[in-house]
Amino acid sequence: MERIVVHPSGPLEGRIRLSGAKNSVLKLMAATVLAEGTFVLRNVPHIVDVDCMADLLRSMGLGVDHCDNVLTVVRPADINPEAPYELVERMRASIVVLGPLLARVGRARVALPGGDDFGPRPIDMHLQSLERLGAVFSTAHGYIEGHADRLVGARIFLEFPSVGATENAVMAAVLAKGETVIENAAREPEIADLAGFLNRMGARVLGAGSPTITIVGVEELFAVEHEVIPDRIEAATFLAALGACGGELVLEAARPDHMDMLMQKLGEMGMRISTHPDGVWAMVGERLRSADVSTLPYPGIATDYKPFLVSILAVAEGVAIVAENLFSGRFRYIDELVRMGADIRIEEHFAVVRGVRRLSGAPVRAHDIRAGAALVVAGLAADGDTVVSDAHHIARGYERFAEKLRAVGADIETS
Ligand code: EPZ
Numbered sequence: 001m002e003r004i005v006v007h008p009s010g011p012l013e014g015r016i017r018l019s020g021a022k023n024s025v026l027k028l029m030a031a032t033v034l035a036e037g038t039f040v041l042r043n044v045p046h047i048v049d050v051d052c053m054a055d056l057l058r059s060m061g062l063g064v065d066h067c068d069n070v071l072t073v074v075r076p077a078d079i080n081p082e083a084p085y086e087l088v089e090r091m092r093a094s095i096v097v098l099g100p101l102l103a104r105v106g107r108a109r110v111a112l113p114g115g116d117d118f119g120p121r122p123i124d125m126h127l128q129s130l131e132r133l134g135a136v137f138s139t140a141h142g143y144i145e146g147h148a149d150r151l152v153g154a155r156i157f158l159e160f161p162s163v164g165a166t167e168n169a170v171m172a173a174v175l176a177k178g179e180t181v182i183e184n185a186a187r188e189p190e191i192a193d194l195a196g197f198l199n200r201m202g203a204r205v206l207g208a209g210s211p212t213i214t215i216v217g218v219e220e221l222f223a224v225e226h227e228v229i230p231d232r233i234e235a236a237t238f239l240a241a242l243g244a245c246g247g248e249l250v251l252e253a254a255r256p257d258h259m260d261m262l263m264q265k266l267g268e269m270g271m272r273i274s275t276h277p278d279g280v281w282a283m284v285g286e287r288l289r290s291a292d293v294s295t296l297p298y299p300g301i302a303t304d305y306k307p308f309l310v311s312i313l314a315v316a317e318g319v320a321i322v323a324e325n326l327f328s329g330r331f332r333y334i335d336e337l338v339r340m341g342a343d344i345r346i347e348e349h350f351a352v353v354r355g356v357r358r359l360s361g362a363p364v365r366a367h368d369i370r371a372g373a374a375l376v377v378a379g380l381a382a383d384g385d386t387v388v389s390d391a392h393h394i395a396r397g398y399e400r401f402a403e404k405l406r407a408v409g410a411d412i413e414t415s
Contacts, residue, residue, distance in 0.1 A: 001395050004372075004402060006361070006379025006386040007411035011247030011284075014408040016238050018253045018279070019045035019399040020069070020228035024190035026093045027167050028197050028226065029053045032062065032073040033100040034175065035201055037223025044071040044228055045399035048392070052091040056083055060097075075223065085111035085142060091396075095123055096164055098146060099172035102135050108146045112139070118368075119329025125165035129156045133172050133180065153178030153217055161186040161211070161297045167194055173215040174203040182213040188298040189258040193229045200224045230279075232258045233304045234398060237373045239266060239273070239282055240308035241405060244315065244381035246284045249408060254279035261301050265291060265309070269316060290318030290355055295325050307333050307374035314342040315381045316355040324349045333371035336364040340378055340386065361386040369397035376401070380410060 020043035030053070032039045044050060044066060054064040054071075060081065063074035081101040088094040088111040101108035113123065127137055127144070133151040137144055153176045156169055166186040171194075173180035185191070187209055195208030201224050204216040230253045242249050243266065256263060256275040263273050263280070268291045273282040290313055295303040303326040313320045314337055324330050328349050338344055340362045343354040361384030366372025372394040379386030388394075391414070394401055402412045 001391050001414050002389065003415045004376055004388040004391045004394070005413040005415070006376055006382070006388070008361070008383060009245050009380050009411045010409060011245060012242055012249055012408040012410060013247050015250045015252055016404050016408060018230040018234050018251055019043070021190055021193070021231040022047060022049055022397050023163070023188070023233070024193040025050060025228045026053050027096050027190065027194050028228065029057060029071070029073065030096045030100055031171055031194065031197060032057065032075050032223070033060070033079065033097060034104050034171065035221035035223050036075050036077055039073040039075070039223045040225040041071040041073070042069065042225070042227045044069050045231070047399050048396040049091055049093065052087065053093070056087045056094055056097065059084060059087060079105065081105040081108045083110040088113050092121065093164070095126060096167050096171070098126065098144070099130060099168035099170075102130060102146050102148045103151055103172045103175040106148055106150070110144050112142055112144060118327035125158055125160065125162045126168045129158070129165050129169035129182070130172055132156045133169070133176050135172070151176035153180040153215070156180065156182045158182065158184040160184070163188055163191065166191055166213070170195065170198070170205060170208070170213060170215060173217060174198050174205065174221065176217040178217055180215045180217070183211065185211055185213045186297060187211060189229060189232065189255070197224070197226045200226060229258070230255055233302065233370070235259060235280065236262055236305040237308050237377065237398070238404070239271070240312050240377045241380055241410065242282055242284050243269070243271060243288055243312035244377050247409070248283040249281070250276055250278055251280045251282070252278045256280050261299055262305055265293065265301060269312070288312060288316040290316045290320040290353070292321045294323040297326070303327055303330060304370050306330070307370045308377050310334070310344070310351060310353060311337065311374045311378040312381070313353040313355060314344065314378065315357070315359060318355055320353045322351040322353060332367040333374050336371070336375055337378055339364055340382055342378070358383050360384055363387045363389065366390045366393045369393050373398060373401070376405070376412070
């Protein structure tokens with residue numbers, strides 16, 4: 001999918017079933033390195049990033065099959081603990097194979113990650129955490145080489161509650177000798193989903209979802225089955241689409257307990273939103289009001305929600321200050337929104353968004369997954385056609401994105 005054309009659309013009406021969470025399933029797939037046997041993961045979205053991780057596991061010698069949202073991984077006794085550049089540079093999340101490889105194989109060679117350009121994205125906390133457990137690293141020719149005879153439990157204090165560093169440390173500590181305590185750990189729901197999966201495999205991970213995670217290492221883990229949690233970022237995208245052109249939606253399978261802060265913020269903007277027996281219900285009957293937004297680690301407003309929130313703030317009544325506190329450079333889509341007539345100014349890591357009545361359709365370019373989705377949302381609030389190019393970015397993180405929006409009344413074409 002290279003282009004998405006968004007025609008002016010009326011109110012959205014109906015139900016959308018959420019897919020499984022990209023930011024959980026990629027880590028669950030990496031965790032299959034930890035035990036021999038056949039794993040079955042359900043509710044796995046057919047998205048490009050899942051294909052990337054599947055290619056990475058295959059290149060290490062695992063068997064991967066993905067059909068009808070069921071992913072089967074066959075982990076043989078011996079694997080090749082290397083993550084090559086051509087695969088890692090396609091997807092930054094590949095770095096989370098480092099911990100499981102060190103824990104289960106005792107060595108790893110992983111290319112330094114590329115991924116979305118949100119400004120500097122170091123992996124120092126990943127390496128420091130694994131070094132605390134006894135791993136030894138060297139870097140050469142763009143690769144990290146890691147060794148560890150047997151990892152030993154330790155106290156790890158994260159300088160910042162990094163999602164990836166927490167996940168790497170947890171997946172390394174499950175087979176380490178003794179107890180590991182991770183302080184200032186990330187608390188995202190995807191971390192709790194990973195811990196649930198590992199505990200099903202026989203691990204002992206306590207406190208996932210809180211700032212302190214305790215892991216008691218075990219000798220061996222086993223292959224299991226698991227259902228992936230729904231994608232709260234996909235949910236936020238569809239709620240923003242509703243905010244852009246009004247209407248009423250039920251998001252099936254949505255977990256309101258994963259989106260408290262977002263639902264509160266959208267309520268503050270005038271969206272009627274509540275839990276529903278099948279997930280989350282929301283309705284927008286009139287122009288939304290502006291509200292300030294500040295991105296924070298979970299349970300704060302996720303940085304991944306911000307691009308779509310800015311799209312609806314661009315047509316809301318009033319002025320909003322939007323602060324990006326995680327990725328200093330995550331504002332590239334703003335120029336594209338300004339091309340559509342938005343009144344937004346950026347000062348360092350703040351955006352001042354002055355709402356306009358309507359945006360105007362224009363040719364725009366997607367720079368990453370969420371930026372692309374945000375431009376489609378903006379197109380729903382515009383006069384005239386919006387043509388989003390480089391839409392392949394969107395396919396990295398969204399399953400049947402255009403189709404799901406069309407099913408509730410959005411006038412969208414893909415090519
Ligand atoms: C995960 O990235 C998500 N990706 C991102 O979603 C999400 O934006 C991010 O968490 C924050 O919620 C996946 O799960 C695949 P971090 P991750 O480590 O793990 C700094 C999407 O669109 N940091 O929590 O890479 C870092 O630079 C993607 O789905 C270090 O300084 O994020 C950033 O400022 C985009 N050193 C902050 O921490 C480190 O060693 C948070 O990063 C690690 C991180």
